[in-house]
Amino acid sequence: MLAGVSVNYYTRLEQGRERRPSDQVLDALARVFHLDAEAAEYLHQLARTRARRCGVDGEDEQVTPHVLRLLDSWDHGPAHVLNRRTDVLAQNALMVALFEGLEHTDNVVRMLFLDPAAKGFWTAWEQEAHRVVAHLRAVVGADHEDPSLLELVEELSEESEDFQQMWARHDVRYRRGDAIPFRHPLVGDLILWQEAFSVDSAPGQRLITMQAEPGSPSEEALAKLGAMRA
Template sequence: MLAGVSSDYYSRLEQGRERNPSDQVLEALARVLQLDAEATEHLHELAHLRAGRRRSVDRVDHVNPIVLRLMESWDHAPAYVINRRLDVLARNARAAALYAGLEHSDNMMRLTFLNPAAHEFYLDWRQEACSRVAHLRAMAGTDCDDPALLELVEELSRGSEDFRQIWARYDVRARTHESIGMRHREIGDVFVSLEVLTIDSASSQKLIVFQADPGSPSEEALARLGRLTASSR
């Protein structure tokens, strides 16, 4: 009623029997459902999906050597590269040390939902979990029938009630800049800013970089982590 469409039309839209809603109807529904700009754009992409407009899924998870060299040159900042499924394709030494000993650290979704230790590692686990699920939906976009993605979602759904509940909310929000608190077994609590950078040469990949505030205890903790990493080589 608030969107100005009949209940019968809305039911047909939800059930997939109405395939061509107008932009005006989509905008009205987005307004009534209080979707933000990113979720509204996602709604339009789903509604107007055509075979010729689908984004191709990058099947080759190869990280450009230039990106690898760039990450390794950052001896002060943990950094890693992920794909649309949040598989970790590469990481620098500081990031490897930060996640050392954590099972499933090769995929950030599995780490968050299938490793009980993640509840202790992330100081605000719930916020991190919700943010990652929303990011996974945003990264998947209209390629939601990617077999590897479907397999991951099924695995997480079987293994985590928390994932099933959060996934069912259908939040869509790509991560760009966030603050994260982590508890490392050797350097203690670390609070960092997370930046997500797009790699234009591989559109399905994102470069994740952590940085602590200059002069903060967290910056010193990361410096200690770097010294530990160097001494173990």
């Protein structure tokens, strides 16, 4: 009623029997549901049937030499390249040192939810986990027929009750810059500011960089970690 559509139409829409809702209807539903801009965009994506993106299998897993050189030269902090599934495609030495000793370091979501040590490593684990799940939900919504993404979600839902509960919330949020607190077993507590950059030459890839505030204890801890790694 609030959205100005009939109960019958809305039922067909929820059941997937109404395939071409107008932008006006979707905007009205977003308003009624109090969705923010990202969640409203997600709603529009779900309502639009589109052909699967064409491309070569594994194309989002190839990191170009130019990006690899940039990654190796980034000595201000940990950095790595992820694809949409949060698989780690490449990383610099400081990122290797940061996550050394943890399990599932080849995929960030698996590391967060399937490694028993993760909740002690990320000192604000629940907040970080919610952020990552909301980002994954946004990515799946943009390409919800990708079998590799769906397989990852199914695997995590079966093996992690925490993931299952967070996924059921249907939160949608693309990852932004965040300050992330860690407790590293060798250098102690540190807070790193994370920023993500899209790799335009490889759609789906993101370059993730982390830095400590200049002159902070975290910068000292990061320098110590780098020295130990060297």
